[in-house]
Amino acid sequence: MIRSHYLRGTTALVCLTLAAPAAAQEEGGGFLGTLVFTAGKRDLSYGGAVSRTVVDSEEISDRQASTIAQLIDSVPSVELINGGNTPQGSAITIRGYGATTSYGNDQKVAIQVDGASVGSEELYRIGTQLFTDPLLYKEAEVLRGTIGSFAYGSGIVGGVVKLETKDASDFTNGEIGLAGSQTFEFSSNGDGAVSSTTLAWQPTERAEFLLNYAWRQQDNMVDGDGNTIADSATEAPSTLAKGRFIFGEADQHSVMFSYTHSVTDEKDVPYDQIRSPYYFAFGNVDRRTETRQAVLEYGYNPLGNDLVDLTANLSYSDQDIEQEYIPGSSNNPDAADLANADQRYQTTKLTVKNRSLFSSGALEHDLLTGVELIRRERADNEEASAPGGEDRRFALFAIDEMSIGGFTITPAIRYETSTIESASDYGKFENDALMGGLALGYDFDNGVSVFGSAAYTEGLAIIDDLSSTVTTTDMNQTEKSQTFEVGASYTGTDLFAAADSLTVRGNYYDTTLWDVTSYSGVDHVETEGFELEASYGLANGVYFDLNGHYGEGTEFAGNGAETTWRNTPTDRLQFTAGRRFGEELDLSWEVVHSADRRDSTGEDLDDVTLHNLRATWKPDARGWLDGSQVRFGVENVTDEQYIGHLSSDSRPAPGRNFKLTLTKLF
Template sequence: MQKQQFVLASIALSVASALAHADATTTGGSDSDTVSTLSKVTVTANKKEEDLDKVAPNINVVTRTQLDENAASDLSGIVKDVPGVSVEGQNSKFGAAEVTIRGLSGARSRVLTLVDDERLPDTYSGASDQALTNWRGGKDFVEPDTLKQVEVIKGPSSGLYGGGSLGGVVSYRTFQASDFVDDDKTFYGGFKQSYDGSNKGSGSTVTLATKQGELSGLLMVTSRRAEETDNRGDKGGSGTSRTQADPQLVKTQNVLAKVGIDHGDHALTLSLEDFRRSTYTNYLEGVTGSTKADNLDVGVKRSKMALDYRYRGDGNFDGVKLKLYHQQLRDRQNETKLTTTSATDLYTWDQDLWGLNGQTGWQLGGHHLTTGTELVAKNSERDMPKSTGSNAKYYPATKGYQFGVFVQDEFELGRFSLTPSLRYDLSRIRPENDAVYLANSGTVTSKDKFSASAWSPKLSIKTALSERLTGFVNLVTGFRAPTFEELYLGHDYSMYRMMLIPNVNLKAETSKGIELGSKYASASWNWDNTAFYNKYDNFIEQKSFVAGSTTYYQYQNIDRAHIYGFETSSKWAFAQDWLLSSSLAWAKGYNDTDHSALDSVDPLRVINSLAYQQDRWGSSLKWTVSAKKAAGDVSNSAYFRTPGYGVLDLSGWYKLNKQTTLRLAVNNLTNKKYWNWSDVKTLQSSAYPMDRFTQSGRYVTASFETSF
């Protein structure tokens, strides 16, 4: 009962600012009565630049200021406060993490991740969702200090972004030289030092930028070092009963370089980036029985090169955008076990990705047209050489490509603004004749190629309900072709009485959805609301069945699934220097075939914060509340269900001078013991000591940033 009252109290607080402001407006208050105003934010989620308060409420932005306030040093810090978004696997021994948007996870390529409009390489899970796996990978190889802002589009987005955006889009925007220098200030130098007490992590970033006439350049170099992320487990030692985090050392280096030339209406930018992270884990929980030692050394390298050309239009012509890029991912996971002998297994994952994007737009009478195209080619290979000289493969090497083309029209019809769009996507994957894969009971050859295509329409309707209140309706569709892993995963684990079976007959996932929303925007108060309902056909899930004494795993299409929910957020500058912010996200999801719950959907979460800010200093108190995971919201009653919790974070900043800022935060102020559902979903407390998966207790983050 106390926990229910706790959650209800937080929900009440999340709408208090709205009710209070409504009352103030009724009694004659106006924006001019409040000195504090809310800043403007520009987004490009709809393939053009727009003010955030003009777009539908399913689009959220994380600004550079918010990233600094959250001391973002990894993926979970980047999207920490976005309603309806969570991160899974952040603190795993693999250093791998994925974003989940409204119950759909990037781990199954249902969330599209972009960096400056470039697709990141694919993720993988290794073996089985339902069985323990020795290796996995994510998309957490983006350096937070290089980000200017992050745009999150929630809900099916294939009408503009194509395949892979069934659940939404996470679009990172990195800094440009023009963010630091111009014709008046031709040189910029910056240094940032940060500390994260949850993992004893330290980070250093050096930024240099220059502009000389038409030429400009940017260089950002980041180095990070951290240990294991602390939890609330109190049992050390080794073996499966250990609850403390396994000892870990994580080192990260990132270099981002950009050189640009800006000549009249033409701009050309060359971008280079090299991201490297090594994660060494002393896997003490795996030391049991005959296993005397178990160490995992993971190395991830992502490198990219991109050439970006832009022609600025004038009048009725928007101009032209062209981008050619190459992304290369190299993942090495080296596991060494000491039993009666020493054995080393090397798990490798390589992908090369080439992309070409183009976009243009123009005004034609009362219509604003935008059209674009995308071509992506991928070569992928995963290998597992063993120290014994043998080799194993879960998939054959594959080659594939994706092609997409879209058109969008924006026009006025009476008091309504209508924006229909239509995109065509074609996806093809061809496996190689891989002798090693076939020798490990894989059954796929080059004749088992896969092809899928789809037309994805979208209609957005916007209308002014009053001077400051705007209503939105989105009718959306989604498309996702099966991944190489879902199609071709196959391996003989008969010694463990387990088999992984390919399924080259999978169908592409599709979705249809509706979203109703509203936005109230004034100089001192914003209030966004959105309700959504999405239906998914041919939803792909991994299923298991038992024959004899062997358990078989295979990805299969289930007939249908649906997810629905509600989100609200508000910001109210209710007095000079004061800001009250609130957000709430609630969703439910079900498999319509067997009527079981979708375990990927997070429980209700509410975030309230009160901030005070002057020119030289500021402080904020944040209260994050999560409801418990109810029995009816899990597909298996044996799964551990996270209890509800409330966590307080206190932060502050101080400007020593115009160029230098200090930040300090005390997180989990009350040292609360809690679990995030995204980290423990589908785990059974009878099989694991659950304290191992608790979040960090009380810890401090700090940063020092200066420029010249």
């Protein structure tokens, strides 16, 4: 339901926030994305009623992130469970959904790598499974909320994280020949070291191949008081191989193949990666996690035919977690059974979609239709209370962006079926759901636009819900949610000075989740919040970026008791001031203030303000400096001692950290 202050928030939002109309459409179709020019460090990308943020390749390099989660935690309403400086602590939440203090994912946030679904397993106390290096990627896109999710899955309440790997043409600039890069990065806190080597070959204008090997290592880090952060050491190699072919008389055919492989190998570390207050009861393990994704994509876009723009994406993801209990590391007699349990998930997915552009009377249509087949297998492991099985799904979706004058009307629909068969004689369960939404927008043709949306989705039961006490009711009940959003945006130039530019976007969301099965003791959840993104730039290179989130959440028990929603995002405001000196030098100062914070047990934490400094130098020179890039950063400049929001007090956040990155393009 929507509380009365929803209307008050809507009125305030329309009055106080302005933003730009959509100009260019995202490949996924319809309201799923548009691009707006900004002069700040981050291009602000919008999609009608979709809250969409893109972290591009330049920002990926400048942020010097250690994990994918740390890369996107600057996006409004994105939070990390237990921090993001190690792969084991980089569990992602969006608007309070996604990771929890018990599991690495609650199925309400989807993560994709080149279209392959990854990191969606509900493994008890093991945390996130998104072990991959940020240097493999040229773009990280975050879709917040439900309205932009219907082409990517069901039951998505928090949003979607889409990662796109680098292409050879990013290095060759589309020219025939060899190219590549070598990157070295060093960090003071934990004596971290990174090497990333990329080789790119373009034998013809229609063929390209890329190979990347990244190796990342760090010792245990220290917090702001100089104390060692236990078990924060990590070593993680990653590999990317990718190729692309274009063929046909009019280059109407394309084929892309990508393969990523990442490994983490930990020795004598707590089984409980989330490090709950009683993590010691689970004991320690030697754990090796190996993750693979393979994607084969075919595209067909005939010249002169606006009705056909076909893409067929076949993906396979495989995650294998091997664990061995350290004898005597726990006094719990059952710890060894849980800690010795290996885990393996394999997901095969085929998505075929087509985009059509056509007119019907005065209406202009941008129609995306698709079909999806998914097969997910989980290895059987009774010792870990993780029964195996197979989850087969079939889905149809359609998204139609209809434009007339300044109005845009975008209905979206998804139908999905699921058949789960247990490998342990727990039975066979079949479910289906119809879900969808409607987005409305109006462009005033003066830089101002307003938009709103309503979306409904259902989360079908998954293999992880199987257990020895499973009931038909448990496996046949779907989690349901509805989300309402409203907002406004503005973009303009020559406002306060000649050739300046301003882009501002604000949106209010209100979400209700009911028929809850993911969280113990919860009947339904209500969350609401306000998200803001803004960028202002001057002709002399000075720029300012601002983004933030303010919200609240309430969970309701079956008896009606109310408490603060356990995963409510912190109230956060992030401000960046910087200046570019031509194309050679970029200096910036970032301030992040977080309030209304809690630890993993729900106890209140003090507000915290962090300062980060960054400098990027790309010398315009010949000789050995040609193609070189130097980046220097200081994280947590004031060496603050603090616990991250929703983190365990046994894993405080890192203190001051100097980072130096050297890149040579060739």
